[in-house]
Amino acid sequence: MITVRDVIHRYQDRAALNGISFDVHPAELFGLLGPNGSGKTTLFRILSTLMVPTSGSAEIAGIDAVRNPGVLRRHIGVVFQAQSVDPKLTAYENLWHQGHLYGLRGGELKKRITEILTRVGLLDRRGDRVETFSGGMQRRIELAKGLLHHPEVLLLDEPTTGLDPGARRDLWQYLQILRDEERVSVIVTTHLMEEAERCDRLAILNEGNLVALGTPEALTREIGGDVILLEARDPQALAERIRNKFQVDAAVIDNQVRLEIENGHRFVPDVVEAFPGEIQSLSVSKPSLEDVFIHRTGHKFWSEEAESAAEVGKNKNGSGKKHS
């Protein structure tokens, strides 16, 4: 359904994407997960035909995003982070104008608006101005707008930004319903692990590279065993002593000693006994997507260095986009 091949993008001398390839299947809920500056928005803009990559190709439903952007736009629905509905118009009026842009008219358009408002649970509010809606309802109108022309693929850029947890959950439920009942392929960018976990498959990006691709279950399973985190006054020294004594791979990440180990609960008493008084706190957990990220990149998802490097790049080149 969607084929991304060797996509490279550079802003002047700054590399934003370093050769990304993946496929998205029909009726799949696919996530692009990555921290600030990892290249999500750049990839999103290429897929939604707003930007041409430096090299590589992106095809949706067999249509090339670079060679045929006009044709492709009829097959995709796009929901941007920024509001695109007119708050002074009613829900119905917003969709009526959107329909005209896509050549829908009269009875056919009326029927489709009713259908889509029912789908997003806002039919009873069709006559109300969008400015009277809650944040979650406004996002659902954006969704309705993106879906009005029956696209086979829906692209959403961080769609839950600014929503409270209840509205977030609702929006994800709508995305799942769309996938299941309308067989729409959905690509959604996110920097939130709990959202990424809801996707059928994920591409994890870091500094313009694809660092992991697969179902959330397969990615976390790959780590195997448990993750142990230890706090100590001198984490470097403790990590070294653990490595020497137990011949395990102990790393220091963000001032904590971190180990990936089978049967973590059995290791805990051994390590505590081996270094009495040195360990200030200890946790054992099943691997999460955050652990997948650390495993693949050697650093935490939110590292300050990556954050500031991303911001410097944007400011230097005059982009006003701010991560929220």
Ligand code: ADP
């Ligand atoms: P994300 O959406 O994951 O935060 P972006 O695609 O916005 O990532 O950014 C990827 C990289 O490209 C970052 O290093 C960022 O600083 C840089 N970048 C993004 N937009 C611009 C721009 N308009 N001009 C120059 N560099 C940019």
